[in-house]
Amino acid sequence: xxxxxxxxxxxxxxxxxxxxxxxxxxxxxxxxxxxxxxxxxxxxxxxxxxxxxxxxxxxxxxxxxxxxxxxxxxxxxxxxxxxxxxxxxxxxxxxxxxxxxxxxxxxxxxxxxxxxxxxxxxxxxxxxxxxxxxxxxxxxxxxxxxxxxxxxxxxxxxxxxxxxxxxxxxxxxxxxxxxxxxxxxxxxxxxxxxxxxxxxxxxxxxxxxxxxxxxxxxxxxxxxxxxxxxxxxxxxxxxxxxxxxxxxxxxxxxxxxxxxxxxxxxxxxxxxxxxxxxxxxxxxxxxxxxxxxxxxxxxxxxxxxxxxxxxxxxxxxxxxxxxxxxxxxxxxxxxxxxxxxxxxxxxxxxxxxxxxxxxxxxxxxxxxxxxxxxx
Amino acid sequence: xxxxxxxxxxxxxxxxxxxxxxxxxxxxxxxxxxxxxxxxxxxxxxxxxxxxxxxxxxxxxxxxxxxxxxxxxxxxxxxxxxxxxxxxxxxxxxxxxxxxxxxxxxxxxxxxxxxxxxxxxxxxxxxxxxxxxxxxxxxxxxxxxxxxxxxxxxxxxxxxxxxxxxxxxxxxxxxxxxxxxxxxxxxxxxxxxxxxxxxxxxxxxxxxxxxxxxxxxxxxxxxxxxxxxxxxxxxxxxxxxxxxxxxxxxxxxxxxxxxxxxxxxxxxxxxxxxxxxxxxxxxxxxxxxxxxxxxxxxxxxxxxxxxxxxxxxxxxxxxxxxxxxxxxxxxxxxxxxxxxxxxxxxxxxxxxxxxxxxxxxxxxxxxxxxxxxxxxxxxxxxxxxxxxxxxxxxxxxxxxxxxxxxxxx
Numbered sequence: 171x172x173x174x175x176x177x178x179x180x181x182x183x184x185x186x187x188x189x190x191x192x193x194x195x196x197x198x199x200x201x202x203x204x205x206x207x208x209x210x211x212x213x214x215x216x217x218x219x220x221x222x223x224x225x226x227x228x229x230x231x232x233x234x235x236x237x238x239x240x241x242x243x244x245x246x247x248x249x250x251x252x253x254x255x256x257x258x259x260x261x262x263x264x265x266x267x268x269x270x271x272x273x274x275x276x277x278x279x280x281x282x283x284x285x286x287x288x289x290x291x292x293x294x295x296x297x298x299x300x301x302x303x304x305x306x307x308x309x310x311x312x313x314x315x316x317x318x319x320x321x322x323x324x325x326x327x328x329x330x331x332x333x334x335x336x337x338x339x340x341x342x343x344x345x346x347x348x349x350x351x352x353x354x355x356x357x358x359x360x361x362x363x364x365x366x367x368x369x370x371x372x373x374x375x376x377x378x379x380x381x382x383x384x385x386x387x388x389x390x391x392x393x394x395x396x397x398x399x400x401x402x403x404x405x406x407x408x409x410x411x412x413x414x415x416x417x418x419x420x421x422x423x424x425x426x427x428x429x430x431x432x433x434x435x436x437x438x439x440x441x442x443x444x445x446x447x448x449x450x451x452x453x454x455x456x457x458x459x460x461x462x463x464x465x466x467x468x469x470x471x472x473x474x475x476x477x478x479x480x481x482x483x484x485x486x487x488x489x490x491x492x493x494x495x496x497x498x499x500x501x502x503x504x505x506x507x508x509x510x511x512x513x514x515x516x517x518x519x520x521x522x523x524x525x526x527x528x529x530x531x532x533x534x535x536x537x538x539x540x541x542x543x544x545x
Numbered sequence: 546x547x548x549x550x551x552x553x554x555x556x557x558x559x560x561x562x563x564x565x566x567x568x569x570x571x572x573x574x575x576x577x578x579x580x581x582x583x584x585x586x587x588x589x590x591x592x593x594x595x596x597x598x599x600x601x602x603x604x605x606x607x608x609x610x611x612x613x614x615x616x617x618x619x620x621x622x623x624x625x626x627x628x629x630x631x632x633x634x635x636x637x638x639x640x641x642x643x644x645x646x647x648x649x650x651x652x653x654x655x656x657x658x659x660x661x662x663x664x665x666x667x668x669x670x671x672x673x674x675x676x677x678x679x680x681x682x683x684x685x686x687x688x689x690x691x692x693x694x695x696x697x698x699x700x701x702x703x704x705x706x707x708x709x710x711x712x713x714x715x716x717x718x719x720x721x722x723x724x725x726x727x728x729x730x731x732x733x734x735x736x737x738x739x740x741x742x743x744x745x746x747x748x749x750x751x752x753x754x755x756x757x758x759x760x761x762x763x764x765x766x767x768x769x770x771x772x773x774x775x776x777x778x779x780x781x782x783x784x785x786x787x788x789x790x791x792x793x794x795x796x797x798x799x800x801x802x803x804x805x806x807x808x809x810x811x812x813x814x815x816x817x818x819x820x821x822x823x824x825x826x827x828x829x830x831x832x833x834x835x836x837x838x839x840x841x842x843x844x845x846x847x848x849x850x851x852x853x854x855x856x857x858x859x860x861x862x863x864x865x866x867x868x869x870x871x872x873x874x875x876x877x878x879x880x881x882x883x884x885x886x887x888x889x890x891x892x893x894x895x896x897x898x899x900x901x902x903x904x905x906x907x908x909x910x911x912x913x914x915x916x917x918x919x920x921x922x923x924x925x926x927x928x929x930x931x932x933x934x935x936x937x938x939x940x941x942x943x944x945x946x947x948x949x950x951x952x953x954x
Contacts, residue, residue, distance in 0.1 A: 171872055180937035217938020266574075266946070279570035288803065394936045499549055505556030510946045511580045512567065521879070531940040535550045539931060539939055542857055542923050 177393030178216065186398045187221040193405040200226045201357060202404055203494050205347060206364035207234030207522025208392050214531035216394040226401065229356075229494035230527075232346045232450060233364050235311040236263045236520035237492060239339055240446045241482060244269030246475035247308050247337055251282040253473065257300060259293035260308035262286045263520045268513055270480040290322035290336070297326070297334035306469045307336045314366040316340040316458060317431035320438035323460070323467050337469035338459050341445065343367045344375050345456035349447075351383050353493050360404035362397060363389035365419045370435075372427025373415050380413035391419040438464055446479065448516055449489025488515035491524055498528040505529060557928065563587060577947040578840030601853075603774070604696040604836070605669030607766050667702035669693060670761035676952045678721065678755055680799035682792075682810025685758055686728030688888055688954055691815050693762040694736040695837040698817040699891065701772045701824060702764035704736060709760050710744040714753040725756065736815035738762065764817075770824060774853035776833045781922040782900035783858060784893045786819060786907055787812070787915045788866040789843050790885035794874045796953040805877065807870045814889030819910045823893060826906030831899040837891045839954055841945065844883040846892045847930045848944045855927045860920035860942065862935045883932075884945055886953050894922065 194200065204210055210230045213219065219228070232238055244267055251258035251274065258274070265274045265286065274284045283303075287293050290307050297305035309319040319336060326334045343364060350356065363376055368389045379387045386407035390400035400418050407414060417423055438461060445457030460468040482488060485503045490496040498504055498517065508514040510526055517525035546554075564580065566588035574581040586602060598606040673689045689709065697704040709729065713722065733740055791812040798805055816837060824832055834854075836846040843865070851858045867875075867882045875882045889912065895903040900918055907913030930942040 171869055171876065174876060178936045180935065183937050214940060216934045216936040217932075217940045218936070220938040275572040275574055276568065276570065279568070279572045292802070394938075499552045505552065506559045509559075511564065511584070529556075530943050533553060533556065533941055533943075534926060534929060534931070534939075535553060536939075538550075538926055542925050543859055543931060543933055543939055 174393065177391070177395045179395065182395055183221055183398060186395070186402055190221070190226070190398070190402050190405060191223045193402070193409050194223050194225050198225055200359045200405070200408075201229050202226070202360050202362055202401060203229040203231045203350070203358050204362040204390075204397065205231035205233040205343070206362075206366070207237065207520065207524070207527075208366065209362055209364075209390065209397055210234070210524050210527050211522050212392050212394055212397055214527040217531075218394050218397060219532070220536070221398060222401070228362075228401075229358065230491070230498075230524035231361075231494055232350060232447070232492045233312065233343065233367070234492075234517070234520050234522040234524070235315070235341070236267055237488065237516040237523045238341060238346070238447045238450070239264075239267065239310060239516060240448045241269050241480040242446070242476075242478050243339055244273075245271065245480055246477060248272075248274065248277045248282070249475050250306055250337060250469055250473045251277055251284055252280070253304075255303055257283045257285060257296055257303045257305045258308060259285045259287045259296055259305060261288075261310065263522075264308060264310065266513065266519050267516055268519070290319050291325075294322050294326055294331065294334055297331050298329075301333060303333060304472075305334050306473075307334070308339070309336050310339045312341055312343045312364070312367045313370040313431075313435065316435045316439065317370060317428075320434045323438050323464055324434070326467055327464065332466070335467045335469040335472050336460065338439070340439065340458040341447070342441075342456055342458065343371070345453045346447065346450065347376075347379070349450050349453055350493055351379070351385075353495070356493060356495055358385060358494070359408060360385050361387035362400040362404070363387045363415075365389060365391045365396070365423060368417075368419065368423040368427065370428050370431045373417050373423065373425050374427075376415045380415060384413050386413045386416070388416045388418050389423055391422065437461075447492075448482065449492040451489075483514050486515040488517045488525075491515075491517050498525040501525070505533070561928075574947040577945070578845065579945040579947055581946055601773070601775075603700070605667045605700045605702070605762075607665045607667050607700055607702070609665045665766050667697050667700040667704075667764045667766050668761070669696040669700070670759065671696060672757060672759040673954060674754070674757050674952055675796060675954050676754060677796070677799050678725070680796050680811055682795060683813040683888075684725060684728050685756065686725040687732050687811075687813045689758040689760045690729050690732035690736060690738070690740075691813050691888060692839065692954065693760040694732075694738060694815045694817055695839075695889075695891070697762050697764040698815070698820040699772070699835045699837050700764075700766055701770035701820065701832075701835065702766045703821065704738045704762055704764035704815075704817050706741045706764075707733065707738050707760050707762045708742045708744075709740050709758060711746070712753055712757040712759075713745065713747045714755055715747055715750040717755055722756065725758075732815065736817055738764075767824075769829065770832075771830055772832060772834055774834050774836070774850045776830075777850050777854035777856055777894045777922055778833065778896075779856055779922050779924040780897040781833055781894050782897050782903070782918050783847070783860065783920040783922065784895060784900070784903055784907065785838075785843060785865060785917055785919050786816070786891045786893065786913045787889070788868045788871065789838060789887050789890055790867060790871045790875065790882035792888040793842070793885035793953050794871050794882075797878070798874065803878070805874060807874055809868075809870050809874075812887050812889040814912050816889060816891055816912065819891070819907060819912050822906045822910050822913075823895075823903055827895055827899045827903050831896040832893060832903070833896065834894040835891055838887045840886050842882070842884040842886055843890075843892055844881070844930065844942045845944050847942065850892075850894060851930050852928050854922075857923040857926050857928075858920060858930045859923055859933065860930065861933045864917055864919045866915050866917050866919075883942060888954060897921065
């Protein structure tokens with residue numbers, strides 16, 4: 171398949187792996203964080219760690235939109251969905267996310283009308299087709315998906331669709347990276363920068379990472395060779411004593427991002443003073459809400475929601491996993507009490523969650539499997 | 546053993562313990578064919594119905610109709626022909642499929658049942674709730690016949706007779722019903738089976754989605770055939786009978802919500818011709834296990850085999866036949882073709898030394914022209930399905946919790 175296979179070429183991977191191995195100082199341990207859950211998924215899905223020398227470990231970051239939604243917000247969304255005459259529309263990934271009192275799947279079994287959509291425009295269509303219902307789109311995601319939510323709201327406004335609203339949970343990536351860099355106990359050598367978010371925000375916003383923290387960051391695509399290449403370019407910077415923002419994903423990410431998309435976000439949304447992130451706690455200026463002029467489409471203003479802060483279950487260590495302090499399997503409940511069937515934490519739900527990726531794809535001893543797959 | 550390996554072992558133990566059903570209400574995940582479905586069956590139905598035939602939870606049961614255990618008048622239990630009306634024709638009434646004329650000379654192996662079978666009457670049932678009812682390459686009628694024929698074929702049986710029960714929503718066009726019946730007749734003819742009994746029920750508008758069909762089927766397993774997910778051994782070869790994922794993707798696209806256009810038709814087909822040819826080419830237990838890769842796809846089937854036989858199944862991604870259009874659609878949707886349902890493809894595990902003969906036999910049949918050896922069975926690590934990725938890495942292929950594409954069969 172064109173535009174896919176060339177980025178999954180095993181021969182090129184082997185060549186790149188040899189160069190990576192050559193750049194590693196003997197005895198030195200390197201830690202690179204892939205910020206984005208999409209990268210985590212790629213790493214496990216393609217078995218990329220098989221190519222990395224022992225000294226390099228990849229630390230999974232907070233860039234999984236489903237994973238960072240706090241339980242209280244899930245409960246609020248379910249409370250809206252449970253109101254009479256409401257159709258809640260959201261992405262499939264949200265269906266199994268546990269709130270304080272079950273997930274959307276459970277709410278559906280109790281009678282809530284929750285529809286899985288692929289785009290906010292699908293939700294708008296549901297609103298158009300069901301004028302007697304109130305249709306709420308549960309919006310999640312970083313700057314990647316915020317423009318399409320904003321566009322949809324603008325369209326709803328121009329078409330005068332009054333039975334449509336958005337429960338906005340959009341977050342912004344830069345404050346999360348800052349929080350990671352400021353969190354004690356985590357020593358990182360560099361970053362694999364998020365690809366999709368950067369198509370919107372560009373590469374400039376990352377300049378503080380080398381500038382203030384002296385760490386390299388390489389914005390990367392989502393094919394396995396992209397990720398391997400990002401590791402290589404991080405190592406190259408370290409070897410040459412540089413710390414810069416580099417763009418490995420030039421085929422998609424413009425250095426200055428997408429000004430039109432940013433303008434659309436800015437038209438419809440503004441920063442919230444603070445927002446709770448699962449595991450990371452409250453972070454200032456880290457999330458988006460609808461501007462006053464679009465208040466009629468703001469589900470938070472239309473519906474009464476509990477708005478309560480719900481503490482994560484005590485056993486759940488999603489926070490540590492999201493910050494990269496713990497590897498998924500180091501969590502106390504990983505794989506025993508918390509599994510994809512009965513998730514306790516969000517990291518076990520989304521396909522981009524570090525725990526789900528490790529559980530579904532990487533749950534084996536590499537040494538034993540090397541033996542078994544030898545042909 | 547390092548700390549990670551200790552954790553992995555703890556997880557394996559947790560996975561082997563019987564899962565508890567925690568939900569108070571049934572959710573869609575319970576119908577998706579993955580882990581949640583199994584939990585529901587094991588927690589609710591198995592304890593009530595428990596018997597050696599049911600216990601393996603295989604595609605069908607193979608019954609030993611010894612004198613004394615067969616129903617006295619030769620009528621199949623719950624023969625469906627008592628309610629009158631609908632399809633319950635006089636001709637079918639009281640004449641159980643094949644009745645007492647069945648050749649059941651050879652006893653079933655092992656009193657404890659087990660999925661392995663050695664001759665006898667294969668019996669299976671399945672319900673069909675696909676939406677949309679009509680899709681490129683077939684309709685719900687094809688699935689209802691082929692699905693049950695295939696379940697019998699996977700037991701090693703020669704499918705003979707089917708029942709068909711319809712639950713129809715008030716207001717459903719008779720024209721559609723005619724179309725479905727015509728399809729079913731054609732599919733039955735193609736598979737060499739007859740539909741000998743049935744039932745119809747009509748429910749109020751809104752209480753069903755158009756039309757649901759349940760079929761059951763019986764067929765004879767030739768003596769000497771012993772198939773089972775627990776009969777697989779290290780060194781065996783894993784074969785897939787053709788390109789995977791076409792049915793699931795076709796139905797998904799037929800819903801028209803994705804704005805993806807692709808030239809693709811469902812792979813729905815009866816596999817009994819293919820299995821007969823394979824069993825003939827590789828006799829005497831050299832075919833270990835057959836499974837049609839329906840709900841949950843090839844990945845789910847391989848996991849069942851790895852778990853039941855306590856072996857590792859090692860698959861090479863590049864060897865798995867997937868048409869570019871299916872790969873492309875799956876790539877866009879973010880799903881793995883290994884989990885997408887087929888309705889006319891099977892996984893066959895055969896003795897390693899018989900791999901070439903099996904492949905030749907399958908490829909000699911129109912439905913198996915693109916059959917391929919996709920992997921092999923190893924001893925360690927038991928219970929796991931491993932994939933050597935096209936990229937050159939290794940990963941696990943696990944059972945999904947829910948189906949990525951609901952209501953496709």
